Amino acid sequence: MNSIPVGRRWALYPTPGCCLLITENRFVMRLVWLSINASYSHSSLALPLLHQASRTQSNWVWHKLESSLGDSPEELAVQLAELEADLVCCSLYLFNCEFVFSVLQRFKVLQPDCMVIAGGPECLGSGAVSVLEKCWAIDLAASGEGEALMPEILQALSKGILPHGLSGTAWREPHSGQIIAKELTPPLQYDNWPKDNPPCQSKFFALDKPFVQMETTRGCPHGCIYCSSNRTEMRYKSLEQVAGELELLSKKGVTEIRLLDRTFNLPEKRAKLLLQMFRLKFPELKFHIEIHPQYLGEELRQELLLANPGQLHLETGIQSLQDEVLQALGREASADKSLQGLAFLCQCSAFDTHADLLAGLPGQGYENILDDLKRLIAIGPAELQMEILKVLPGTPLQKQATALGIRYNPAPPYEVLQTRLLSPRMLRQAGKLSRLVDLFYNQQKLQAPFRLACAEHAGFINDFMHFLSNDGFSAHWAGSLSKRFIYLAKFCHNASDHLKDCIALHWLKAGLTLNETPYYQPEALSEIPPDCLLLEGDWSVLGLKSTRLYLLHGAQQSHVLAFNRAVAMQQPCAIWQYQANRTP
Structure with a gap:
């Protein structure tokens, strides 16, 4: 010095x-x-x-x-x-x-x-x-x-x-x-972690944010070449340390915690004990957790099934559903096992599960991207995010990029611009696909008809994107909810009656204008007809002053919808399936 x-x-x-x-x-x-x-x-x-x-x-x-x-x-x-x-x-x-x-x-x-x-x-x-x-x-x-x-x-x-x-x-x-x-590599490790005092004891720990961050582990055993934690030594806080830190956070008024652990559910036994601790000792706290869907043993699944409603939010890094692509990434994963694990998580009603995909991976073609999206949409995670791969500083991918045929932006955000199988134009298209999924699939009011369109039409995602592109759609497009519904309805005008019924119903469920409902015109009713099966809401709304009833008479299914601004400003407060095949 x-x-x-x-x-x-x-x-x-x-x-x-x-x-x-x-x-x-x-x-x-x-x-x-x-x-x-x-x-x-x-x-x-x-x-x-x-x-x-x-x-x-x-x-x-x-x-x-x-x-x-x-x-x-x-x-x-x-x-x-x-x-x-x-x-x-x-x-x-x-x-x-x-x-x-x-x-x-x-x-x-x-x-x-x-x-x-x-x-x-x-x-x-x-x-x-x-x-x-x-x-x-x-x-x-x-x-x-x-x-x-x-x-x-x-x-x-x-x-x-x-x-x-x-x-x-x-x-x-x-x-x-x-x-x-x-000696810049390997990156320095702090030997006193996790024995050091938790960060929430510092006066600089931010308590005025919607959520706080917390570590229970550092390091990652996986070999993902795009990750800065690639095969780094695993270190763990004891269960007692985690419980003590959570008690401190709870006393400070924290309600939501995002765990920074790279793969929360490894080892599985520890993950099960932590989830049990969250459920029984800290039911007032919400946890955002990154989880690998391949590693879900029976005991861990049983614990997840016991989760308190709304306490967990899970994010799964699928990245790709092509085994050869996963191998090129250094991920020790099976696409089928990951998909099976994701299907289980999506069936758990107590929490939402998000899934992440990457585009621009070595060995990945454009058809692989479309196939991955279609398979995940069929499973039905609450949200689906697809990003262009980034070649981050200090990662093995940065060193291997040239050998792998990857060209990327040398300035932040370091996004991949071209690979051996993905041209620059294809990657631009992938960026538009990501925006499409975010605006149509991740919008809960549009998700059901969007999923049904994917299931009915094999090439729907790509064809719909080209349809939108002809009208100016881009990776930065931001149309209103009604405009998105209208585009979907126009594209699907020759689709099945089932899909058109679904689009019209969800238009009304979204609280959009009655007289602009796609395909059908809702009819005002003075009373609810017989043979109605309650799907959502409560029969009691019929006794409220100013409740209005409308019949959506679809080609295959008909529904009665109740509207009352005192209960819900725009959206229906109750929905019945009308089982008689006639207009009352």
Whole structure:
């Protein structure tokens, strides 16, 4: 490590304008954490984790400057400069790095003597060097778990020493500007995790967000080449530690927790015990969990069947339903077993299950993408997300991309642009498919008719997308709900009576305009006819003042719908199936 030259910011003794404070014959130094989130609802664990790990460095005062991507980088740079920090730290992600760079470069012009350190996923492996190359305002980048470095960095700076030469870092020499790195791979691990105090004990743990994040494990045994946790050592918090942390969170008023565990249900026995703990000891908390549907043994399935209604939200990383593609990815998975596990999860009524797919994978063709979508839609997860594969810094895929024939954007978000089997145009089409699924399948009011159309028409997804594209549909299209219904109805005008009946019924269930119902015109009724089977709602609405009844007389099925604004503003408050094959 090098001694820091005397200057405005890094003097061993206070100089005019320096923010060092003298307290009991010690210098108190100021660290400012620049926290840039994707939106208000998001907050990283990085700051509270590092703050807890560095609690022995008592001569440092920590501050947080928090913002989101929608704010002004110019204003943030001024606010950061006004805090007169001795050290500025930040965590870089693919979604925020360009914005953070623009803030830091303005700040560094205003405060050239303040040291700036970055960490986070963008700095993994060779990414630490890349970050320094991309942003001249950053002096040091750390690869891996920052808790392993932060106390040592703060201690060095307190002594007037530059924290250069530490394993797991890349740094910029102050005079020559040369970038030097030391042992960036494998990324650093913090040996004291999980024995350290939980991050919720830090004053920087965000309790004002809709949800909080929590770890019960670190590492992942799987070999997915696109993941930064590829085959990293598994470390676990004990069940007692997890219970203690959940008790703290509950006492702090937290109601929703997103677990960051890469694969929650490995090992299965531990997952079963955790789910049992959530169900019996913390029924007031909601949990968002990532789960691998292939690893669902009988005991774990039985526990999932006992889940408290609404307590769990499961996300399954399917990625692909082609075994040869999974093998190319390094995923030790069977498409059929994953599909069977997903089918089980989707049949569990106590929680919603989401499924994720990737496009742009090695060995994947366009027909594979369409087939994967069709098979998952047939299973029926609550939501289905498909994203273009990203070649992230520090991942095996980044090193293997050329050999695999993958071309990708070198700047965030690092999306794949071309593969051996997917042309640039095909990947653009895949982006439109993703938008189509999000707007039509993931809209619950449209999901049933959309699924039925997929089941009845073998090439529906691709044909419907081309139909929409002829009218300007793109990956950024955002039509209203009624407009989406109208497009679907137009495309399906020659479809089966069953599908048309379904579209018309769900139009009305969505609360859309009665006299614009596709295919049929609802008829006003003065009373409910006989032979009606209640499907939704309650018979009691018939006795309420201002309840209006309408008959939707379809080609195969007819329904009576009750509307009352005092119960539901636009949507029907009760629905009956009308079983007589005639108009009353």
